[in-house]
Amino acid sequence: MKRQRPATFQMPDSLPTGTSPARTGGLPEREQLRAFIENAPGRIGKREISREFGLGPEHRQALRAMLREMALDGTLAPAGARRFRVSDRLPESAVVQVTGTDADGDPIARPVQWDGDGPSPTVFMHPELRGRAALAPGERVVARLRRVGPGRYEGRTLRRLTDAPVQIVGLFRALGDTDPAAAAPARFRPAGRLTPADRRARAEWVIPMGEDDDAPDNEIVIAIPLPQSGPGLHPARIIQRLGPQGDARTISMVAVAMHGIPHVFGQEALAQARAARGVSPDGRTDLRDVPLVTIDGADARDFDDAIYAEPDGDGFRITVAIADVAWYVRPGSALDREARLRGNSVYFPDRVIPMLPEELSNGWCSLRPGEDRGCIFVDMHVAADGAVSGARFGRGIMRSAARLTYEQVQAARDGAPDTTMLSLPDGLLDSLFGAWECLSRARARRGTLDLDMPERQVHLDDAGLIESIHPRIRLDSHRLVEEFMIAANVAAARFLEGRHVPCLYRIHAPPTPERLESLRRTLDMMGISLPPVGGLRAADLDRVLREVSSSDQAPLVNELVLRAQNQAEYSPDPIGHFGLSLPAYAHFTSPIRRYADLLTHRALLVAAKLESGSAPDHTELETTGQAITQTERRAAQAERETLERYAATWLQARVGTVMDAHISGLSRFGIFTVLDATGTSALLPMSALPEDQWHHDEKTQTLSARDATMVFRPGQALRVRIEEACAIRGTVLLALPDTLPPRRRRRP
Template identity: 85%
Template sequence: MPDRLPTGTPPARTGGLPDREQLRAFIEGATGRIGKREISREFGLGPEHKAALREMLRDMALDGTLAPAGARRFRVSDRLPESMVVQVTGTDADGDPIAKPVQWDGEGPPPTVFMHPELRGRAALAPGERVVARLRRVGPGRYEGRTLRRVSDAPIQIVGLFRTLPPDDPAASTPARFRPAGRLTPADRRAKAEWVIPAGEDDDAPDNEIVIATPLPQSGPGLHPARIIERLGPQGDARTISMVSVAMLGIPHVFPTEALAQAKSARGIAPAGRTDLREMPLVTIDGADARDFDDAIYAEPDGEGFRITIAIADVAWYVRPGTALDREARLRGNSVYFPDRVIPMLPEDLSNGWCSLRPDEDRGCLFVTMNVAPDGATSNARFGRGIMRSAGRLTYEQVQAARDGAPDTTMQALPPGLLDSLFGAWTCLTHARRARGTLDLDLPERLVRLGDGGEITAIAPRIRLDSHRLVEEFMIAANVAAARCLEARHIPCLYRIHAPPAPERLESLRRTLDLMGLKLPPVGSLRATDLDRVLDSVRDTDQAGLVNELILRAQNQAEYSPEPIGHFGLSLAAYAHFTSPIRRYADLLTHRALLVATGLEPGPAPGHEALEEVGEAITRTERRAAQAERETLERYGATWLGARIGTEMDGHVSSLSRFGIFVVLDATGTSALLPMSALPEDQWHHDEKTQTLHARDTTMAFRPGQALRVRIEEACAIRGTVLLALPDVAPRLRKRRP
């Protein structure tokens, strides 16, 4: 990209993210190629605006305001482009679909796109579906469209709960040949309507089955018809819950034959040409149910400090650029973890086999050794390619019990002093963490326990131990060392970045905390350590959960980028993921770059443009995985609570709205809704300034963080929603949800 402004561009100005019209005017008035760098200079944007700017440019390209002008360059479009993404909104009098641009900020109503019927053999376009369409203008505000491809690269699918037709359904009285087999309730909470499954299109699915369906052409009014194409399992079986999110979000879970064959042909690594670490008692520390062990650690005293070693599975040896394994790993971006299964980034022959650092087995690794001073400063980092032999597969609970004075036989068999050295090095590293002033959010995680038959036996908070923190600090130290090594050698790197929160978010947070009696400095001088000081002040109080959640909401999401803008939450100038290449593609790219940087492989390393493209892709897959894991936990929670309708539980208010109160249940961590209809008869007012919901005629009021005793009123397992009631309030008449 050019290092100067395009010819004729006025001097840069400041004032924050421009609106769409300002951005359009700038691009239209400038000569030369315009990209994100030129826009950032023009409007004085900082790293905290990067994500919002990218989203705005994407939306403006989708709705036709901007058109591509080369790689990551833009020009103003005077009409809808030749092809773009449109969304089906309905049908015309002949039953053919009508669509609109996905985004529209122009004057007047958006253009109407009259879509041609789909080719024979392809499912008809259904309302809500998005496609890339080739457009032809046929008049002012009118276009014809032909489908080039569906955005999902596959026919639209509806994941939901199939219910056979009950006897009291009005359709049950229709003649047998017109009588539908049942109805489908979509798992997507945004979907308002059910689908009808015509007779013969139910794939013999029984009542209460979770299924995948595809739309059928509609010949008349009424519910849209669909055909069941796959049965996932009965709703009561907890093992089908995770597959709902997999199907809804399109997470790849079947490996191509070629990738499986490459993984199966993998073999062990010979020690020739590698540093032999097999005599070093490296240990892995993971969860009790983990099967892919990609990092091992060791520490020994060194003067007043320690010398630590972090060894990471040598995935780059097995997954070479451009192979079927590499293409599939990049497509998946990361492994996805559910209570009952893992959707791995790599086939099991590698992820749980040759790449996994199993105890007492020779394994290839990339390693880094470094000195840790008493104040936590690290120095003399050295990277290498080695062969190792794990001395122990340890769990967090084992390590913590041994630290607390109750070692089991596995811990007793380790070399004397190893545990003390590991915790000693960790103590030093925490000194540096505190000195940097990192943001240490304490967000409760939920642990779902399943019985042998797949039933949910418990949902409880996951306890965070010092052994978790130990491993975390070792991994951070290794990731920082990787970023510094690549920077020093001027090798392009895919950094893990976390931009500072946008000023407007911080100001809103500051005002909210002020109402709670918690003070933050002015936005311009605020640092991560200021936020952490607030967290420390409420630790172990009733406000802790709410304050952690408020501060989390104010943050930007972390992402991957070749631009080294730093990591706000960790207060680090350079940070790159290096320690989990079995489950994250970003780490594999860091390994490849380090091998080039250290002369262990010839290269070349990927360039800046290639890294930017893959960084955006794997940021999306990471967020998709987080959404899948979150929604799955919500469905597990609703399934478990569905068997406890009428039970009273303790919770606390997490947020308020005009339509109800969101409550987090203390026992399970599940978020549930206490709707306005469940409150006592009164006139309720939601005061956004004071973050309260209060009644006009009584003293009753609700505020974030407030403890509540609630009753489980309804639970929809397929959608993961839970409705609550107050134990002492009689329910009002209301439409019950499906």
């Protein structure tokens, strides 16, 4: 089940824009040239390009040909005589991905690659030729494009790129007596309709008679498109039934199916996992007398790290021991291929989709109390000011002294230890918290970004029904483990750098100036000041978070700062970690559930001469880093969407209930809110506001009535009524408590 450990800083959504390339003395690559033209100030021509890249007369003809080609395919656009800029138009043909359907059921797509300013253009795809299956959400095609307006294109399919039939996950509703289609002759009467789980798909699908796989009404299913033979809704065939909508345990499988998350292990990998046995102490450092303890969430099953601390001079000596997954998962093996394919474990309220089979993840690789386990450990000295020195890595055998929970440790820290805590050696808890306080001083001195984004926790009863949804409280015990893990990760990165062994770093680029400026303007409207963008550091953002930590603005400000960040990723190039204010950082502490950590273990074993072999080269690491970055984002999106569906399911039974909320954003079509009780995002549409002329001012971030008697602002508290909740899509619509239900109800 899901661990309660806060991630060692994971940032959201976007990749950094290109930076100005270094002078090469040769003709640049197309992407280098595009990035330079996009980021350089002023108008750019061949003279500026030649100066930047050190080009001579011998490159003139080739450069002219490259610029002409990039202008023809839409990458560049003219900006005056012999001047260029990055085009905001799409080329005549491009790869697009279907994201949903319009009200008529025709596909809507977006370009797969879009580097222009603002949101990517919308492509309205023409229906497929008669006899061909309709395009479904997620499918990619090469399309011929025609611009029909700003940010709007028409598209016609030239070639479909999807190898297998695209699947549609949704809710099947059997044909009812009141459905107009029930009056059709028997041979034309459908079995029912399918409402897609993807909220971007506006149209339903029709399930013809005989294509329903005997699915009952209100069943969540997987379907594939069928060829279209006439007008009307697109037809589809049900190929798998996931379970009834009312069963909360079915909800997570919707995300698994929609995102194509691998969840069945191959027989060869399972056989390797079942053949695993315990490690021998030969050739390993014996740590079985060291009282290492694991600290995890109450529902955790995979214990991949254990910690210990004792006084050492003016500071502490700490040991972090990590499960020796590399001993069992050998490079190139079936287990290794499966682990790389998954990239990471995926955690849902009712289940875990593990990266490794349970025989390893919950068995031989899990640091269970009282059982001998192989480990890779690091010993470090932590000075009183938090400086870490003398890091030593080794391969050991350990025996966990206790399996502790965050709540147990916190209760003991607060003076209420239970019998398990009392059985530990005297002074161990004080040493752990003492070392944490030292590490925290170094963190404060660095000026890191400490976002407080409460994680929602869903509690299910034995029948699979939702008992409650509430934010998970972050304790000092969480912070203690997090600081120990950060110290170990930093030590791993420094150790590998010092021995010039390549590895995958966890990198987090600084926010772009545009995002920071937008954040600064928004905070200024809320009476919160930020330094000028040019010299802004993580410490400046953290100062703002501390200033508002005890105010009603705290949730919104944390969310705004989070949105301004670039997304962390994996790369063999150590560009640093902005959020943690670290020059080099590598994931090392969770190899059971992250493939990146397993790669770090392998590199450490080679660097420490504990195993023979060579480390992967830069190109191989770069490819792997890109792959597992995508699997990590896929998992995060699947977990987020699943929580939204759980919340909508819980709120379906509470339609009409009035709840507290706060505004998280404003737009011309409604007010985005977060329900305080569950942390659920919900929309208060314009149709639910009192009849008036409403004005949305982007500059002041307000939505106001014509006479300004009612004004809405970000962070403002609201009382709202649950008007509608769609469990399959995870959407919630709200109304104000003192307004009548809208005359025309909108589907969420």
